Amino acid sequence: MENERYQEPEWHDKERKEKFAVKIVKPSNAFNEVKPRPVKKNELPIEELAERILAGERTALAKAITLVESNSEKHFDKARKLLEMLMPQTGNSIRIGISGIPGAGKSTFIEKLGLYLIEQNHKVAVLAVDPSSTITKGSILGDKTRMEKLSQQENAFIRPSPSGGALGGVARKSREIILLYEAAGYDVILVETVGVGQSEITVRTMVDFFLLMMIAGTGDSLQGIKRGILEIADALFFNKAEGENKTKSEIASKEFETALKYFSHPVKNWQPQIFTGSALNGVGIKEFWDTVLKFVEITKTEGYFYENRKKQTVNWVFETIENELKMRFYNNKSIRQLIPQVKDKIINGELLPVNAVELLLRKYFSENQNKD
Numbered sequence: 001m002e003n004e005r006y007q008e009p010e011w012h013d014k015e016r017k018e019k020f021a022v023k024i025v026k027p028s029n030a031f032n033e034v035k036p037r038p039v040k041k042n043e044l045p046i047e048e049l050a051e052r053i054l055a056g057e058r059t060a061l062a063k064a065i066t067l068v069e070s071n072s073e074k075h076f077d078k079a080r081k082l083l084e085m086l087m088p089q090t091g092n093s094i095r096i097g098i099s100g101i102p103g104a105g106k107s108t109f110i111e112k113l114g115l116y117l118i119e120q121n122h123k124v125a126v127l128a129v130d131p132s133s134t135i136t137k138g139s140i141l142g143d144k145t146r147m148e149k150l151s152q153q154e155n156a157f158i159r160p161s162p163s164g165g166a167l168g169g170v171a172r173k174s175r176e177i178i179l180l181y182e183a184a185g186y187d188v189i190l191v192e193t194v195g196v197g198q199s200e201i202t203v204r205t206m207v208d209f210f211l212l213m214m215i216a217g218t219g220d221s222l223q224g225i226k227r228g229i230l231e232i233a234d235a236l237f238f239n240k241a242e243g244e245n246k247t248k249s250e251i252a253s254k255e256f257e258t259a260l261k262y263f264s265h266p267v268k269n270w271q272p273q274i275f276t277g278s279a280l281n282g283v284g285i286k287e288f289w290d291t292v293l294k295f296v297e298i299t300k301t302e303g304y305f306y307e308n309r310k311k312q313t314v315n316w317v318f319e320t321i322e323n324e325l326k327m328r329f330y331n332n333k334s335i336r337q338l339i340p341q342v343k344d345k346i347i348n349g350e351l352l353p354v355n356a357v358e359l360l361l362r363k364y365f366s367e368n369q370n371k372d
């Protein structure tokens with residue numbers, strides 16, 4: 001029965017087939033000795049899903065993303081097992097974060113950069129970390145048409161709008177999605193986020209290189225920009241530097257260059273690079289990519305690249321624990337039932353806030369002390 005259901009995935013890349021095809025254990029007969037679980041329509045055994053992802057199958061990748069993004073407890077174990085299986089085949093990419101105010105030209109830039117990279121034989125995957133998506137249901141990358149040409153490319157994968165849900169934030173699963181992309185053979189990962197504060201910091205903790213996109217002559221003046229954001233940038237790109245705006249962009253770029261001299265970048269021998277260009281016309285794209293390659297080379301030589309990734313992984317573990325605890329707490333049935341009453345009592349002055357905290361936490365931990 002297992003063998004009937006199992007179909008060898010179609011490998012898109014011969015080299016990857018040789019490398020990975022034998023490593024994933026196909027469902028064996030031993031599996032049948034234990035009572036086989038009925039497999040729901042559309043539900044692939046996890047080994048098969050992993051193998052299909054490694055083979056570069058887009059539908060398998062999309063399924064896996066849905067699985068890791070799921071907030072339903074019944075999917076957690078499967079998602080964890082899948083990531084565990086794929087983990088050895090991850091990490092082999094350049095991860096780039098791109099931030100900027102809405103309208104700065106991020107999607108236009110990503111599309112042009114993506115198409116350029118595909119020409120250079122790269123496989124490009126795009127992910128949006130959208131802090132507002134729980135409210136607006138995805139204000140960036142909301143519709144694929146914004147990167148129409150890129151989304152039609154066989155060697156590009158665009159995750160349109162993250163389904164973060166109300167708990168834990170939309171960034172919660174972004175790191176797992178990056179790992180899935182890498183397992184599927186994407187070697188450049190572009191993570192887009194809107195420049196509105198916390199989301200840049202979150203994205204910075206999951207990428208190797210961080211670009212801030214700006215437009216001269218708007219709110220992006222030296223005075224207007226938050227110092228913290230400049231501190232995390234490895235490069236700045238003044239976009240829409242055409243016509244009248246070209247001179248403005250050049251002036252702004254000089255201004256920022258001077259200011260950035262006073263910042264100390266965590267990488268020795270690296271001064272944030274400043275570009276003026278036009279995403280629309282493809283000006284500055286090649287120069288930007290050359291800079292990324294230079295940065296990767298320098299940081300790999302001096303070790304920062306690897307140290308940074310290790311640090312990011314450790315941080316991710318503890319951040320995930322915080323998110324998991326929060327999610328389990330708020331998803332707990334008794335807590336969900338209790339919260340409206342507790343809220344009413346706080347509002348009516350019948351319960352002090354400190355006692356409300358104690359009541360809810362006690363309830364949760366008394367129910368869960370022997371679990372997990």
Ligand code: GDP
Pocket residue numbers: 100101102103104105106107108109146239240241242277278279280281
């Ligand atoms: P995002 O919100 O940062 O993703 O910005 P978009 O990429 O959607 O761009 C917003 C608008 O600016 C769109 O109408 C683009 O066509 C336009 N745009 C983007 N890059 C450029 C550029 O380099 N020059 C000009 N003139 N317009 C651009």
